[in-house]
Amino acid sequence: MSASPENEKIRIGVSSCLLGEPVRWNGDHKRDRYLTEVLASFFEWVPTCPEVDAGMGTPRETVQLHGTPESPRMAGTKSGTDWTDIMRRTARQRSRELAKMNLCGYIFKSKSPSCGLNRIKVYTDTSTVHHNGRGLFAEAFVNACSRVPVEEEGRLHDPKIRENFIVRVFAYHRLQSLLSGHWSRGALVRFHTEHKFLLLAHSRKHYDALGKLVAGAKQHSPAELKSKYADTFMDALAVKSTIKKNVDVLQHMLGFFKKELSAEEKQDILETIEDYRQGLVPLVVPVTLVRHHVRTHNVEYLQNQMYLNPHPKELMIRNHI
Structure with missing residues (x-):
């Protein structure tokens, strides 16, 4: 079976570091072989690193989320530099761009204060740590592209979670083809x-x-x-x-x-x-x-x-x- 009815690759958003791009805080990457060696045969990757887009540079100081999981702020772990407004603005702008690109899925880097979908640490002023936050870019993307299937790369190693994500990606591609054509x-x-x-x-x-x-x-x-x-x-x-x-x-x-x-x-x-x-x-x-x-x-x-x-x-x- 081909990658799509039109024999074209399906366009999928992805955290840049997962493709091997050296955009991590320490100048390294988190290349995921399942993405680059298996899924790449069927998907056209659309990479994004919101922290680089926000001007943080590479390498850079690490950041954390602070406050409440519902409305966290992003700050440097040592300097305390507040990146919240810049990151939210960058995230909204990039999400609007991606919303126009007919993405059929997005794979985020887990545990990231910008890209993590679930269980991201949010630190409070009382030293309590919440574990139910979401990265600022991931939040903006989900709000802008609510139908697009999303998942974290780590969870794709679970066969059932992987199956559910892949099924949704190809089904959403077929749905888009239906609704955008001579409907x-x-x-x-x-x-x-x-x-x-x-x-x-x-x-x-x-x-x-x-x-x-x-x-x-x-x-x-x-x-x-x-x-x-x-x-x-x-x-x-x-x-x-x-x-x-x-x-x-x-x-x-x-x-x-x-x-x-x-x-x-x-x-x-x-x-x-x-x-x-x-x-x-x-x-x-x-x-x-x-x-x-x-x-x-x-x-x-x-x-x-x-x-x-x-x-x-x-x-x-x-x-x-």
Whole structure:
């Protein structure tokens, strides 16, 4: 499978240091091999180092967040130089620029007072340390690009978190292609139908809400329909998939083979799904088996189901969950 329907790389924002750029406080980098050696085959990187953009220089004094997690200030750890206003201004400006670049995801440097998404230390005047802050640039980006899937590089080493992020990136790319092209309600119906089982593997609640939205499409203006569908669609995929939800989807798909498969073939699929449920084989095994029968028996409804091909097989995402 190609990187996108147009055989182009998907544009992803990233902290510059993760690509090997020497922009860290000590003039070093934090090159991440998974990004540069695996994901780089499918993603076009759009790097940013907000601390360099803010004029801090390289090398530079380290900074910390102070005050409250809701509204922290950024200051030098030794000099106490206050960078808050400059960083917030830089972060807003860069985020506005990125919002115009059709990014389909962003990978942030973890533990950074500028780029960290979660669990960033915020120091108080009473020497108490809160561990639920967010980097100033990361906060500005999320506010400006609320639908864009975001994650930290460290968390991508967790197979389930990695799978959820990659699924959202490729799904958001398909969604952008739909809504930015010659859009119509009929095209939305086709898109929704093709994503049925992928959505069900994440959130039936959101899938039902999307179904009602599509069914009542004529009650909304095109702009309102686009916005509501896009928000709910991305919220759905942000819900983590589970073994149980995948098993339910696979068994549901099996119902489309009532006349095509022999009793032995059906039993083979059921046993493979059960092996997955028990953790004996990864998800790729039953999915590959179902996909094989879809092609062999030309099961039309399942042929374009994105659940069977949500991302390039070369990434081997489902080999580890």
